[in-house]
Amino acid sequence: MLLISSPSAAPHTRTDDDTCHLSLSFVAQRFLRLARQGGVAAGDISLPDLYRSPASRRFLPGAEEGPERLTHLCVASWDCAQQLFLAERNILHLSWEQPAVSDPSCAAGFKNNMLDTLKVYDKIWACADFVNAALQRQGLSSLTFPTPICAPREDKKRYREVEQLVYTLREAIFSPVFNIPGEFIRGEKYHAGDWKRLLALVGQARQNGGASFFLTQGNMGDARKNILAVLLGFSLFAAENPRAVLLVKTHRTMRSIYAELGPHVRKFFGWGPWGNKNIFIIPANLDEEEQSYLYDMADYYVCCPIAEGQNIPLQEAIQHNCYPVSPLHTAMSEYLDAGLVAEIESRPVSLPPLEYCNAPLPEYIGHISDPLDIADACQRAVDTDEETKRRHIRTLQQEYLNKYTYELLATRLEEALEA
Secondary structure, eight states, X not given: OEEEEETTSOTTOOGGGOOOTTSHHHHHHHHHHHHHHTTOOEEEEEHHHHHHOGGGGGGSTTGGGOGGGOEEEXXXXXXXXXXXXXXXEEEEEEOOOSSSOOOGGGOTTOSSOHHHHHHTSSEEEESSHHHHHHHHHTTOOEEEOOOOBOOOOTTOOOOOOOHHHHHHTTTTSOOTTTOOOTTTGGGGGOOHHHHHHHHHHHHHOOOTTOOEEEEEEOOTTOGGGOHHHHHHHHXXXXXXXXXXXXXXXXXXXXXXXXXXXXXXXIIIITTOOTTTTSEEEEEOOOOHHHHHHHHHHOSEEEOOOSOOSOOHHHHHHHHTTOEEEXXXXXXXXXXXXXXXXXXXXXXXXXXXXXXXXXXXXXXEEEEEOOHHHHHHHXXXXXXXXXXXXXXXXHHIIIIISGGGBHHHHHHHHHHHHHO
């Protein structure tokens, strides 16, 4: 019996009912589905339930079989994975984006020691090869086992020509990056369903020679995602390409978006009007089908994180035939090729770890890109002819991303559980 735990799943809520895309509970949901697809008996539970009291454990899936028949897979960030379950084996699936794990000599100012936390697990599944190498250098028992990615549904249509409705809705949709109307704060009344209906409307729009549709996603409050640089770089690109549209998918509420971007709006965007009709922000959670629909609408996926352990949205966007506009570093260098993408140039820099990962590291290695480089990569993407882009996408899907699919990982699961 495989028991999958996650700190993000609400108590008494099954992860396969969860609609918070790309959270830790979403990753737990993926592994639950993978186990069932691979013929492995599996259940799930939230970490608060798991640790509440010994008495609560008798209600756990598989508890009647006894701990000697149970394998626990913890899907959590390292600082939320400090307790184990009474099981035959405890495995941690580690999402991590640095080429090193914590150094005990750098523990001052940090609450916990990452290395000590990792050592209590029988096995660690790393999200990428470079993370696995870092774990093994510390003598930890680990292997590479990424989160499975979803392929597009066969019956899904692609919605490429979205210009007409996007332009007719400009007064109804606002971009909090550039235009903040007086009714902005009242936007809090909108619910996730309103934004989902908006997506449906945009996706149904049709017009020959439609806009170039770019997509990016990530929480603006997460400095690792570097969303502000993407917004500025795309704005520079849109100044020369007014028919280009960027849709920003985020989990933030409108009020928090305003709080986070307000100072940057005044500093970076207040001096010019260009781009103010080309960026739209959708602050909503999407389920798997809606997320797939969002990918299907886009022609390009643009991102510029400073470090990544896997970058599932980028992988899934490519699976949905979006052309990637991305840097090549950390995990992304394991499945992207410079000749097959519109590469964003980046350079490694040393950053303060307390601001980026809260792990006791001597430094956080980030990869920084200039907004001009982002704009240049977007331009190269649209300048590449359609047949070349289709050929590049097929190569990435068949030669690089195949190892992240449910079909392949299901064949590895039982072996990984016993390794």
